[in-house]
Amino acid sequence: MKAVVIGGGIAGLLAARVLGESCEVVVLERDELSERPEHRAGVPQGRHTHGLLVRGGELLEELFPGLRAELVAAGAVLADAGDVQILNPLGWLAKTPLGLPLLSLSRPLLETGIRRRVDAEVRHGVHVTGLSVRGGAVDGVLTRDGRVDADLVVDASGRSSKLSAWLAAAGVTVPEPEVVDSRTGYATRIYTAPEHFPVVYAESPSAPDLPRGVAAMRVEGDRLMVTAQGAAGDHPPRDPGGYQEFLDSLRVPISEMLADAEPLTPVYLFARTASRRNAFEDVPGWPGGLVAIGDAVCAFNPVYGQGITVAAMQALLFRRHRDFGARGCRAFQREVAKVSRGAWAMSSASDRSWSEARRGGLLGWYLRKWQAGIVRDPDLFRRFVRVVHMVDSPATLFSPAVFRRLARYSRPDRPRGRRPAGPNPR
Numbered sequence: 001m002k003a004v005v006i007g008g009g010i011a012g013l014l015a016a017r018v019l020g021e022s023c024e025v026v027v028l029e030r031d032e033l034s035e036r037p038e039h040r041a042g043v044p045q046g047r048h049t050h051g052l053l054v055r056g057g058e059l060l061e062e063l064f065p066g067l068r069a070e071l072v073a074a075g076a077v078l079a080d081a082g083d084v085q086i087l088n089p090l091g092w093l094a095k096t097p098l099g100l101p102l103l104s105l106s107r108p109l110l111e112t113g114i115r116r117r118v119d120a121e122v123r124h125g126v127h128v129t130g131l132s133v134r135g136g137a138v139d140g141v142l143t144r145d146g147r148v149d150a151d152l153v154v155d156a157s158g159r160s161s162k163l164s165a166w167l168a169a170a171g172v173t174v175p176e177p178e179v180v181d182s183r184t185g186y187a188t189r190i191y192t193a194p195e196h197f198p199v200v201y202a203e204s205p206s207a208p209d210l211p212r213g214v215a216a217m218r219v220e221g222d223r224l225m226v227t228a229q230g231a232a233g234d235h236p237p238r239d240p241g242g243y244q245e246f247l248d249s250l251r252v253p254i255s256e257m258l259a260d261a262e263p264l265t266p267v268y269l270f271a272r273t274a275s276r277r278n279a280f281e282d283v284p285g286w287p288g289g290l291v292a293i294g295d296a297v298c299a300f301n302p303v304y305g306q307g308i309t310v311a312a313m314q315a316l317l318f319r320r321h322r323d324f325g326a327r328g329c330r331a332f333q334r335e336v337a338k339v340s341r342g343a344w345a346m347s348s349a350s351d352r353s354w355s356e357a358r359r360g361g362l363l364g365w366y367l368r369k370w371q372a373g374i375v376r377d378p379d380l381f382r383r384f385v386r387v388v389h390m391v392d393s394p395a396t397l398f399s400p401a402v403f404r405r406l407a408r409y410s411r412p413d414r415p416r417g418r419r420p421a422g423p424n425p426r
């Protein structure tokens, strides 16, 4: 069997890695690719902080044994997932070592590290423009220069995927995706890393009163990637003066911490952050020989750092699936949807708080109750971090023992005004 993967981003590379165990694989990537970890146009998000969740790190290590050590040798910073400094509306999280490895690095380093380890043929500079469909099944892709035959086509072309339009051209109607939009904007600048700066230092935005936040991560090359985040349309600006004022307005004293840091880049913006999921599993007439994974199916608001981990979980589904006829592909898409369900529930419940009167419903209310618990109780912090990093299921947050423990920490439902951050917890 020959599989063609559209897109050589992280989902595409991971799909190629797993499919390569049972078939010939060709990856088609529209960008020209470099051996070096460099920014490229097809992945505009690569300029911004990319947190690799613990579960994602574990899956990558399982797929590419020794990858973590290689990335550390290339400058990535290894830390403990509990050893992070994060301010939520009620205070600093109860920083507690958890024994969970957290790798901090830039997206280009992660992607090139993975690409080097993938055996499949990666053809770069190849722009896919459509599907070749015959007799109700996909038998290849059309490119700007011709076509490439395939028994299976995997769409891993990310947020900008044109799959719905390509299917429409073949007479298959795909419903509009479900969209949850917190209207978050990112602005990122890289600095020299001050010597004692933590590996991860962040202030999380929190609906409805605290739309501003920041995530700063040490990455390879002794650099610090600083992403200012503004929800509900309160976006950080691109000009350096405005960016600095945005940082000055935060509760965390990041401006002071950056006083001696030298900016190494301009400020880069990104604002297409809405969470968006396509119910491909329910599309009548879905053709055989076609599946989709990664952001092309379900893209999350990046503030939760879920995309790479979910893509890895979806790529691993290729180990269990061998039937790629029309029914098999629908069954595959059902599994893809199932894999992203927990992550979608967590992030969309929080994000609905920005726009809906119900503020994310019962789950949104319950997650806000956790804000006090994770500041004051190391055990609740440990449980929450394990769920956020997808090591444990969200179901572990819902037991009678947890309810009892959580009930000790009541907090007003709405944080009132801007509170002082208090001293850094070090």
Ligand SMILES: Cc1cc2nc3c(=O)[nH]c(=O)nc-3n(C[C@H](O)[C@H](O)[C@H](O)COP(=O)(O)OP(=O)(O)OC[C@H]3O[C@@H](n4cnc5c(N)ncnc54)[C@H](O)[C@@H]3O)c2cc1C
Pocket: 006, 007, 008, 009, 010, 011, 012, 028, 029, 030, 031, 041, 042, 043, 045, 048, 049, 050, 051, 052, 053, 126, 127, 128, 129, 156, 157, 158, 159, 160, 161, 186, 270, 272, 273, 293, 294, 295, 296, 302, 303, 304, 305, 306, 307, 308, 309, 311
């Ligand atoms: C600002 C931002 C920050 C993020 N931060 C995080 C984070 O902290 N942690 C995390 O886990 N995730 C994060 N994500 C999400 C993460 O980038 C993706 O979920 C992850 O990379 C998987 O995406 P993908 O491979 O499906 O798509 P992408 O990484 O976008 O790759 C798609 C690839 O397909 C190629 N392509 C597109 N169209 C075509 C075509 N027609 N023909 C050929 N090639 C094509 C593109 O050039 C690209 O290489 C962030 C996303 C954004 C937007």
